[in-house]
Amino acid sequence: MxxxxxxxxxxxxxxxxxxxxxxxxxxxxxxxxxxxxxxxxxxxxxxxxxxxxxxxxxxxxxxxxxxxxxKPDEAMQHKGQQIGYIRVSTAEQSTSRQLADVQLDKVFEEKVSAKTVDRPQLQACLEYVRDGDVLHVHSLDRICRSGAGDAVGLVEKMNKKGVSVQFHKEGMRFDGAMSAAQKGVLGILAAVAQMERELIKERQAEGIAAAKAAVST
Structure with a gap:
């Protein structure tokens, strides 16, 4: 000087x-x-x-x-992380099977119903990810709440931030702006995933009802 x-x-x-x-x-x-x-x-x-x-x-x-x-730059430290979002519906269910084979830098996990709008860990996850990160989700039904549009909306929001989204069960990954065809396919698969979840609930309810009827007779 x-x-x-x-x-x-x-x-x-x-x-x-x-x-x-x-x-x-x-x-x-x-x-x-x-x-x-x-x-x-x-x-x-x-x-x-x-x-x-x-x-x-x-x-x-x-x-x-x-x-x-x-001093390491915080943005450079963060960039390129593998982020996982894991959800189960009840406290009794285990999260261990979701993304078990994926090497993750950070995991956001919660136990809430699929129809619950208040998902603090999902919101925290979406706010945490940065440009260059990859968001890993076990399956489409882990993020859908009110309909198939949830999946399309989430992917579009993440891609605008430069975040890739990968759904492992469906074998789908989105790295950029989706085409109309991709949106359509994603919406259909999300609807199917939601339908499968509802069918499982129906079978469970039928099983419980049958078990109660058998006990009462």
Missing amino acids: YFKANEVTKSKNKLVELSNGLVIELSRSEGGGIKAENPVTGDSFCYGQVSSVRSHLSRWEAEEHQEQQE
Whole structure:
């Protein structure tokens, strides 16, 4: 960090910008020494002869630059992660079978009904993912709530953020803007997945009813 000695006098201060973007005000005291301070906060950085002040500020600049170089960028650290969303309907159900063979950097997991609108972990997952990430979901019925449009809407939202979405059971992955045909296929598969879920519930209800009838007779 260099400045000329005659640029700073008792009647004329000098503002200099360091390589880290901080502006320093240099002033000369009655004793002839140079003082470097923050003109906004008044914090003093150093005081002494010109050569000493130059050396101190130069060393400080170098240290700040090294810290910035060594400090990992949060966005770069995050980018390219494999994110998993896992959901089961009841507390008794196990999540261990979902995405068991997928290497994930972070997992969002919750136990809520398929028709529940309030899914805090799904919302947190969608807010967490960044450009370059891949969102892994076991199957389409893990995200559908009110209809097949849920899947299409989620994929479109993620793709706009630069996030790829992969549904493992269906073997489908979306890396960019969907075509009309892709939207149609995704919507159909999501509807089928939802229908399968409803059929399972019907069979369960029929089984329970039959078991109760057998006990009462």
